[in-house]
Amino acid sequence: MTEAPLVEMHHIEKYYGRVHALRDVNLTIRKGEIVGLLGDNGAGKSTLIKVLSGAVPYTSGEIRIKGKPIVMTSTNDAIDAGIETIYQDSALVPMLSIARNLFLGRELTTGPGFMGRLDQDRMNAVAADLLRRVGISKNIPPTTPIGSLSGGERQAVAIARAMYFDSDLIILDEPTNNLGVAETQGVLRFVREARDTGHSCIFIAHNIHHVFQVVDRMVVMRRGTVVADDLRPATSSIQDVEDVITGEHLAL
Amino acid sequence: MTEQGTTPTEHPPALGIVRFLIAKPEFGPLVLLVLMIVVFTSINPAFASLNNIGNALTFTVELGLIALSMTLLMTAGEFDLSVGSVFGFSPVIMWTFFNAGFLPLPAAFIVALLIAVCIGLVSGLFVTRLGIPSFLVTLGMLLVVRGSALWLTDGFPQRTWDAHDQWLSQVLVGDFYIGGLRIYMSLIWFILLASLSHYFLTRTRFGNWIQATGGNPSAARNRGVPTQRVKVTLFMMSAAMAAFAGIISSIRVSAANPNSGAGYELEVIAMVVIGGTVLTGGRGTIAGTVLGVLILRLMRNGIVLIGVPGLAYNIFIGAIILGMMALHAGLERRHNTGT
Ligand SMILES: Nc1ncnc2c1ncn2[C@@H]1O[C@H](COP(=O)(O)OP(=O)(O)OP(=O)(O)O)[C@@H](O)[C@H]1O
Ligand SMILES: [Mg+2]
Numbered sequence: 001m002t003e004a005p006l007v008e009m010h011h012i013e014k015y016y017g018r019v020h021a022l023r024d025v026n027l028t029i030r031k032g033e034i035v036g037l038l039g040d041n042g043a044g045k046s047t048l049i050k051v052l053s054g055a056v057p058y059t060s061g062e063i064r065i066k067g068k069p070i071v072m073t074s075t076n077d078a079i080d081a082g083i084e085t086i087y088q089d090s091a092l093v094p095m096l097s098i099a100r101n102l103f104l105g106r107e108l109t110t111g112p113g114f115m116g117r118l119d120q121d122r123m124n125a126v127a128a129d130l131l132r133r134v135g136i137s138k139n140i141p142p143t144t145p146i147g148s149l150s151g152g153e154r155q156a157v158a159i160a161r162a163m164y165f166d167s168d169l170i171i172l173d174e175p176t177n178n179l180g181v182a183e184t185q186g187v188l189r190f191v192r193e194a195r196d197t198g199h200s201c202i203f204i205a206h207n208i209h210h211v212f213q214v215v216d217r218m219v220v221m222r223r224g225t226v227v228a229d230d231l232r233p234a235t236s237s238i239q240d241v242e243d244v245i246t247g248e249h250l251a252l
Numbered sequence: 253m254t255e256q257g258t259t260p261t262e263h264p265p266a267l268g269i270v271r272f273l274i275a276k277p278e279f280g281p282l283v284l285l286v287l288m289i290v291v292f293t294s295i296n297p298a299f300a301s302l303n304n305i306g307n308a309l310t311f312t313v314e315l316g317l318i319a320l321s322m323t324l325l326m327t328a329g330e331f332d333l334s335v336g337s338v339f340g341f342s343p344v345i346m347w348t349f350f351n352a353g354f355l356p357l358p359a360a361f362i363v364a365l366l367i368a369v370c371i372g373l374v375s376g377l378f379v380t381r382l383g384i385p386s387f388l389v390t391l392g393m394l395l396v397v398r399g400s401a402l403w404l405t406d407g408f409p410q411r412t413w414d415a416h417d418q419w420l421s422q423v424l425v426g427d428f429y430i431g432g433l434r435i436y437m438s439l440i441w442f443i444l445l446a447s448l449s450h451y452f453l454t455r456t457r458f459g460n461w462i463q464a465t466g467g468n469p470s471a472a473r474n475r476g477v478p479t480q481r482v483k484v485t486l487f488m489m490s491a492a493m494a495a496f497a498g499i500i501s502s503i504r505v506s507a508a509n510p511n512s513g514a515g516y517e518l519e520v521i522a523m524v525v526i527g528g529t530v531l532t533g534g535r536g537t538i539a540g541t542v543l544g545v546l547i548l549r550l551m552r553n554g555i556v557l558i559g560v561p562g563l564a565y566n567i568f569i570g571a572i573i574l575g576m577m578a579l580h581a582g583l584e585r586r587h588n589t590g591t
Pocket of ligand 1: 021039
C-alpha cells in the first residue's frame with residue numbers, strides 16, 4: 001500500500017443541535033471501488049454523505065483526500081476535490097434543460113465571471129454527446145427540460161454529469177428508489193461503467209438485492225456509527241447483511 | 253416530481269409550429285393583448301391614435317421598470333412587497349437633499365439609489381439568513397419605508413419644480429418627437445432595461461443561477477450555486493429599480509409625494525404573473541412581463557376610452573388575472589420548455 005486511499009474520514013462527529021447523528025465515524029474509500037452504504041432509516045447514511053459532499057458542516061474529525069487533509073466548508077470544495085453527489089430528489093432542476101442541468105454551477109461561458117455569456121451551443125453539443133454515451137440519446141434533444149424525463153433518465157443525466165466532470169468519487173443516495181426494473185438495471189449498469197472507467201462510488205440503497213449486484217464492499221451503519229465496513233457479496237449472504245443492519249447478529 | 257412527461261415526438265411542420273407557439277408562456281398574454289387592441293379600436297378608433305399610444309406608453313414605464321426586476325426576483329422564488337413604498341420614499345430623499353442645498357442633484361440621485369440598495373440588502377438578508385418568508389419581510393419593510401417617508405416629510409410633498417433646468421431630469425424624463433409621436437426618455441430607459449434584463453435572464457451564467465435558485469434551491473446549492481447571494485442581489489436590484497422608477501415619476505409629475513406608489517406592489521406582481529412568470533419561482537419571462545405591463549396599462553386606458561366607468565377597472569384586472577392564471581395552469585406542463 002504505497003498510494004494513499006482516495007478518501008479517508010477519521011473520527012467524524014456530527015450533531016444536529018442535540019441530535020447526535022454521527023458518532024466517531026471512520027471510513028476509507030479506495031480508488032476504483034464501489035462501496036455500498038447500508039443502514040436502517042435514520043442510521044446516518046445521508047448525513048455521512050452530506051458531510052463528505054460539503055452540504056452540511058461536521059462538528060469534529062478529519063477528512064483526507066488522496067492523503068491530503070481538506071477543509072470542507074461548501075459543496076464547491078467537494079466538487080473541486082473531485083467528489084460528485086447525486087441526491088435522490090434534489091439533483092436536478094426540473095424546469096431547466098438537460099444541457100443546463102449538466103453544467104449548472106460550472107457553466108461554459110464566453111465571458112468572465114457571473115456575467116459571462118452562456119455558450120449554449122457548446123453545452124448542447126457536449127450534452128448530446130454525453131446522452132449518447134449513457135444510452136438515452138434516442139429522440140431526446142439536450143434542450144429537453146429535465147421535468148419531462150423519467151426517473152431513470154434523470155439518474156442517467158446525473159451520472160453522466162459526474163462522468164463528464166471526471167469526478168474521482170461519485171456518491172449516489174438511493175438512486176434506485178421509485179425506479180422500475182429496467183430503469184434500475186440501467187442505473188446499475190451506469191455505476192459499473194463508472195467503475196470500469198476508474199471512478200469510485202458510494203452507493204446507498206435500501207434494496208439489498210440492488211446493492212449486491214454492483215458493490216465490491218459494504219459498509220453498515222447503525223445509530224450514527226459504522227458497525228461493519230468490510231462485508232463482501234462473495235463472502236456474506238443477504239441474510240448476514242440484514243442481520244448486521246438490524247443488530248440481530250449481536251443477539252446470536 | 254411525480255409527473256411523467258411526454259417525450260417529444262415528430263409532428264408535421266405546421267402543427268409543430270403551432271405547438272411550439274402554444275408551449276411558450278408568452279403566447280396567452282400575446283393573444284390577449286392583440287384581442288384587446290382589436291376590440292378597443294373597433295369600438296373607439298381613437299384608441300389606436302399615436303397620441304393615445306404615446307400617452308399610454310409614458311405611464312406604462314414607471315410600473316414597467318419595477319416589473320422587470322420583480323420578474324427576476326420572482327424567477328428566483330421570492331417577491332418584494334416594499335417596491336411601492338420605495339417608489340415613494342426614494343424621491344423624497346433625493347429632493348429633500350437637493351432642496352436643502354445639501355447635495356447637487358446627481359449626487360442626491362446617487363445617494364437615494366444607494367439608500368434603496370441598502371433597503372434591498374436588509375430585506376434580502378432577512379429572507380436568506382433568517383429564513384423568514386419574503387411576504388412577511390417585505391411587508392414589514394413596506395411599513396418601515398412608507399412610515400419613514402411620511403415622518404420625514406410630515407406627509408407633505410417635496411417640491412421638484414427646480415428640476416427642469418437640470419441635465420439629469422432631461423436624461424431621465426426629457427422628450428423628443430419622432431414624426432408625430434412624442435417619445436419620453438423614460439420609454440427609452442424601459443426598452444433598454446427590458447432588453448438588458450432579458451439578456452441577463454436567458455443568456456448569462458447569473459441568469460441560469462436565478463432560474464435554478466427558483467426551480468430547485470437545494471439542487472442549485474448542491475451544485476455550488478450561491479443561491480443566497482443570488483437572492484440578496486435581486487432584492488437589491490428590485491429596490492434600486494423601484495427607486496429609479498419613483499424618481500422618474502417625481503420629475504414627471506413635479507412632486508415627490510411620500511404617499512405615491514401605494515398599492516403598486518400588487519399591480520406589478522399582477523403584471524408579472526399575467527406575463528407567465530410563476531409565483532413560486534423557477535420560470536420567468538421578461539417578454540411576458542412586457543406584455544403583462546402593456547395589457548394592464550392599455551386596459552386602464554382602453555376601458556375609459558370605450559366609455560366603461562373608470563371605477564370598474566379593477567373588475568377587468570381581476571378577471572384578467574384569474575383568466576390568465578387558469579390558462580397558465582392548464583398549460584403548465586407545456587410551459588416546461590427549457591431552453
Ligand atoms: N437537518 C436535520 N436536523 C436535525 N436532525 C436531523 C437532520 N437531518 C437528519 N437528522 C437526524 O439525524 C439522524 C440521521 O439521519 P439521516 O438522514 O442521515 O439517516 P439515513 O440513514 O439517511 O436514513 P434514511 O434511510 O431514512 O434516508 C436521524 O435521527 C435524523 O432524524
Ligand atoms: Mg437518507
